[in-house]
Amino acid sequence: MFSNKYNVDGRLIVITGGSQGLGYALAKNLYLKGANIIIISRTETKLLTCVEEIKKLSRKKDQFVDYVAADLSKYENCEKVREHLVLKNLLPDDLICCAGIAYPQKFAKIPISKIDEGIDINYRTAVYFVHAMLPLITEKVREQHLVLCSSVIASYAFYGYSQYAPMKAAVKAFGDCMRHELLPYGVKVHTLFPGNFESEGYAQENLTKPALTKEIEGASPAISAEKCADIVVKSLQNGSLYIYTDFIGWVLGSFSLGLNPREWWFAQIFLSFVGSLVGRLVDLYHEHLIRKESQQEDKRR
Numbered sequence: 001m002f003s004n005k006y007n008v009d010g011r012l013i014v015i016t017g018g019s020q021g022l023g024y025a026l027a028k029n030l031y032l033k034g035a036n037i038i039i040i041s042r043t044e045t046k047l048l049t050c051v052e053e054i055k056k057l058s059r060k061k062d063q064f065v066d067y068v069a070a071d072l073s074k075y076e077n078c079e080k081v082r083e084h085l086v087l088k089n090l091l092p093d094d095l096i097c098c099a100g101i102a103y104p105q106k107f108a109k110i111p112i113s114k115i116d117e118g119i120d121i122n123y124r125t126a127v128y129f130v131h132a133m134l135p136l137i138t139e140k141v142r143e144q145h146l147v148l149c150s151s152v153i154a155s156y157a158f159y160g161y162s163q164y165a166p167m168k169a170a171v172k173a174f175g176d177c178m179r180h181e182l183l184p185y186g187v188k189v190h191t192l193f194p195g196n197f198e199s200e201g202y203a204q205e206n207l208t209k210p211a212l213t214k215e216i217e218g219a220s221p222a223i224s225a226e227k228c229a230d231i232v233v234k235s236l237q238n239g240s241l242y243i244y245t246d247f248i249g250w251v252l253g254s255f256s257l258g259l260n261p262r263e264w265w266f267a268q269i270f271l272s273f274v275g276s277l278v279g280r281l282v283d284l285y286h287e288h289l290i291r292k293e294s295q296q297e298d299k300r301r
């Protein structure tokens with residue numbers, strides 16, 4: 001319906017989880033490209049510092065950056081954010097949902113509070129916020145972008161990520177439904193499947209991450225949040241619907257193509273064939289690592 005090119009100059013982009021990590025890196029990247037930015041997260045002090053830092057990057061006179069402090073896992077707060085934007089006459093062009101959290105650990109060791117937090121921050125912040133903002137983004141038909149943040153983990157869930165992987169698979173499915181439903185309004189829905197990148201959240205999750213989880217995900221070495229944001233923005237500008245930030249993520253995405261949007265059709269179709277041949281072998285190797293470690297643990301006891 002609209003051109004594939006995404007020119008961010010002058011657009012109003014609202015970013016959840018915009019006070020650190022990928023959300024903050026995206027805010028800086030897009031602001032530098034001329035966008036107006038509103039970042040949202042729970043901690044006001046962090047948001048204030050971020051806004052001051054982003055302002056320093058200003059290149060144009062009439063560009064603005066602002067914040068709203070809100071816990072978006074509560075629907076009433078999402079509604080308050082919408083009312084706040086309406087009052088200030090700020091109609092967002094694009095929404096980027098970046099809030100998320102992982103608590104990698106063996107399932108039996110995960111406190112229920114962390115499971116709830118996983119549901120709240122990974123899933124509720126995304127679906128509640130999109131639901132509350134829908135009246136604004138469907139008001140008139142025009143080119144808009146909704147960006148949801150899943151993870152490579154949605155293509156391959158493995159040891160240690162029981163608190164997180166199901167939520168990111170849910171975000172992927174939610175994005176697929178939205179991609180259909182928002183089509184008539186000119187809203188393009190993009191889903192991110194990042195591999196590891198450095199952030200405050202990443203440093204925190206590494207404190208509880210089992211050694212086996214680290215070993216398996218070693219195939220996705222952490223890049224900087226800035227590099228990750230750069231790849232995401234370039235992919236958005238290219239019109240990609242499913243966005244991968246590293247090679248292994250793209251390979252695993254190709255292994256589970258299904259009816260999903262594709263990038264590099266022929267390469268992905270070839271890889272999906274390779275995946276159907278060798279994919280299970282990769283998983284069997286991971287099962288072998290798990291058995292080996294549990295035997296070593298038995299010996300230590």
Ligand SMILES: NC(=O)C1=CN([C@@H]2O[C@H](COP(=O)(O)OP(=O)(O)OC[C@H]3O[C@@H](n4cnc5c(N)ncnc54)[C@H](OP(=O)(O)O)[C@@H]3O)[C@@H](O)[C@H]2O)C=CC1
Nearest residue numbers: 017019020021022041042043071072099100196197199201
């Ligand atoms: N880092 C990685 O390796 C990967 C991360 N991802 C995903 O990418 C996204 C960004 O990750 P990353 O930058 O590492 O995350 P961080 O944990 O560093 O940042 C998360 C952001 O979300 C905000 N946030 C958390 N809870 C809420 C809430 N209830 N309401 C509003 N804002 C909230 C945080 O601020 P505050 O606490 O103040 O609210 C913070 O700004 C996440 O969805 C993550 O799952 C995907 C693949 C890899």
Ligand SMILES: CCCCCCCCCCCCCCCC(=O)[C@@H](N)CO
Nearest residue numbers: 102151152153195196216217219220282
């Ligand atoms: C031939 C194919 C070989 C395949 C080998 C399998 C490798 C799996 C890599 C998975 C990387 C997962 C990154 C998750 C990042 C994430 O979401 C967390 N950091 C949360 O923040």
